[in-house]
Amino acid sequence: MNNNQLNGYFSRSIHKIISDVVSNTFSNPKETAFLLKTLAYSKTAAQYRNNYEQQGKHIPAFLISSITHSCNLFCTGCYARGNGNCHDDNNVPMLSADEWLNIFEQAKNLGIMFNLLAGGEPLMRYEIIEAASQVPEIIFPIFTNGTLIDKKYIKLLNQHRNLFPIISIEGSQESTNARRGQGLYEKILNVMEMLKQNRILFGVSVTVTTENLSEVTDNKFIETLQELGCYAILFIEYVPVDPSTQNLAFSAGERLCLEQSQNQLRDDFPSILFLSFPGDENKMGGCLAAGRGFFHINCYGDAEACPFSPYSDCNLQNHSLLEALDSPFFHRLQDHKLVGSEHIGGCALFEKESQVRELLNKTI
Secondary structure, eight states, rough: OOHHHHHHHHHHHHHHHHHHTTTTTOOOOHHHHHHHHHHHHHHHHHHHHHHHHHHOOOOSEEEEEESSOSOOOOOOTTTHHHHHOOOOEEEEEEEEEEHHHHHHHHHHTTTTEEEEEEEEEEGGGHHHHHHHHOOOTTTTEEEEOOOTTOOHHHHHHOOTEEEEEEEEOOOOOHHHHHHEEETTHHHHHHHHHHHHHHHHHEEEEEEEETTTTTHHTTTHHHHHHHTTEEEEEEEEEOOOOSGGGGGOOOHHHHHHHHHHHHHHHHHHHHHSEEEEHHHGGGTTTTTOOOTTTTEEOOOOOOOEEEETTTOSOOOTTTOOOOHHTTTTTHHHHHHHTSSSOOSSSSOOOHHHHHHHHHHTTTTT
């Protein structure tokens, strides 16, 4: 897909995603009202992106913002800790809530519809989540371990429906506790129950490995999540930041198995939205990083192609979002087909780190 085709594809997909969720929220008038307003605004946002497209500037519909490097957990195999995005060094100041609010406002004015908040653990920075709530035109999926969702956060989420928690879970109690820590599975389920009681929409994020593939695509697991009120499930392929865990990464056969299982789950559970990353990218012409479909901002303001590829030639403290999208580094990644071309699966940029570094050195 070229950028113009991709823009149209995302506009249609966003409209369908929101429409599908709306159809399952009629018993929740507050949520339905918000989503209908968002559905109407999605046409305005699409027009913003189209206007820029006509000027030769491609605007992605998605943005990923890692708003903190801190986390209250030490999960086994965490890519954020593995690539240095998550750590306990506070020597370099992170972007403030006001700086993030400025970025969120810029994103709205460009037509970006979804800003995924990550970390670290994003709920450790309440002031930034509160800033996101002030930009209701954008939906903010918050990728969280869920352990910090308390009465204060429930109140904020209830008042601002553009904040959409995506809670990490690894499958069964045994699998989740093995990766995230003893007692975490039980705590996560209690949080989901609390969200359900307050009629707050939420989803889950599942890091899929060779060990839990069959478990997390089993109908019993999905039924448990559905009963707890889950509306969206994101399957994230494991990226082996530690070479000793290469055995957990998918082969081509396992990637195909996930795709087939996901298609069947969509038929079996029509009230749940199923997405996979990076598996779904091949339907859109390959890797979507570096501004094709999204890009990543780390907690210091560096504009990076992807969370799995933490390299940048542009910082949002000195540049606008529009300037970041015009980054020479991003253009080189696209021109050399490191993004925007078919790949066998997994993270294309993570697997071509030496080429990414070489292109970065040519731009700085």
